[in-house]
Amino acid sequence: MKYVIGNWKSNQNLTESLIWLDGLQSIKPHFSPDASVILCLPFTDIAGFNHKLSDLEMPIVTGAQNVSHLAPGKHTGEITANMLAELVSFCIVGHSERRREFAETSEMVAEKARQLLENSITPIVCLDLPYLDEQIKELFQKNVDVSRCYFVYEPISAIGTGHPQDPVEANHVANQISFLIDNQAPILYGGSVTAENVKSFVDQNRIDGVLVGADSLEPTLFAGIINSLS
Ligand code: PGA
Numbered sequence: 001m002k003y004v005i006g007n008w009k010s011n012q013n014l015t016e017s018l019i020w021l022d023g024l025q026s027i028k029p030h031f032s033p034d035a036s037v038i039l040c041l042p043f044t045d046i047a048g049f050n051h052k053l054s055d056l057e058m059p060i061v062t063g064a065q066n067v068s069h070l071a072p073g074k075h076t077g078e079i080t081a082n083m084l085a086e087l088v089s090f091c092i093v094g095h096s097e098r099r100r101e102f103a104e105t106s107e108m109v110a111e112k113a114r115q116l117l118e119n120s121i122t123p124i125v126c127l128d129l130p131y132l133d134e135q136i137k138e139l140f141q142k143n144v145d146v147s148r149c150y151f152v153y154e155p156i157s158a159i160g161t162g163h164p165q166d167p168v169e170a171n172h173v174a175n176q177i178s179f180l181i182d183n184q185a186p187i188l189y190g191g192s193v194t195a196e197n198v199k200s201f202v203d204q205n206r207i208d209g210v211l212v213g214a215d216s217l218e219p220t221l222f223a224g225i226i227n228s229l230s
Helices: 014-027 042-057 096-101 105-118 132-141 167-180 197-202 219-228
Strands: 001-007 035-040 060-064 090-093 122-127 150-151 185-191 211-212
Touching: 001 096, 001 150, 001 185, 014 042, 014 096, 014 219, 035 090, 060 185, 090 105, 090 150, 105 122, 122 132, 132 167, 150 167, 167 185, 167 197, 197 211, 197 219, 211 219
Parallel strands: 001 035, 001 211, 035 060, 060 090, 090 122, 122 150, 150 185, 185 211
Antiparallel strands: none
16 A cells, blocks of 8 residues: 655645645546545644545545644643544644744654544654654653554655655665564655655655655645556
């Protein structure tokens, strides 16, 4: 199985997200049974988007991009895993933008992954060099079942720059991650993935899919990536 995960980041309100869905529907991408398509949306889009998605019967599964590391309680403004459980099957945690802009630590990221698993949501755990060891060690320390997570290697130099990492080098790091998690889970690559380069990543022996930022925002570009895998 191959995986294409879109990450809209802080883009598109609900109205725009529904227009995006109409756009994708009119392009009619070829959804292969061997490729799973997941779209990680802003919290505010998820319920309305899911509703329209089920009307269209399009084989896309939705995810969130963040979750609280805290359990339900007195935490004004926090969105807990328990709340997300009714809406999504996946949630990104530990994206480098959150680590950098919101001072998220590896300990918080591991706690988020634990909260998600307790609520039957698959964590999509983002990892980057040179912190891999510490980021993964913290998951084990919090007793996170890594076999129930997906992992994404996202070199910071490749995110949003138009300069993807060399696929062979990315595969080398994916193998390092695989070793650290006892080869138990899917490992994806993220950073300037396009319809033109996606195959060069997923054809590597330890890269199971891609996390796509900018090119998930345009239905034509995202459809191109889905079609490249079919
Ligand atoms: P990009 O973003 O595809 O725009 O480089 C990837 C990501 O940050 O998830």
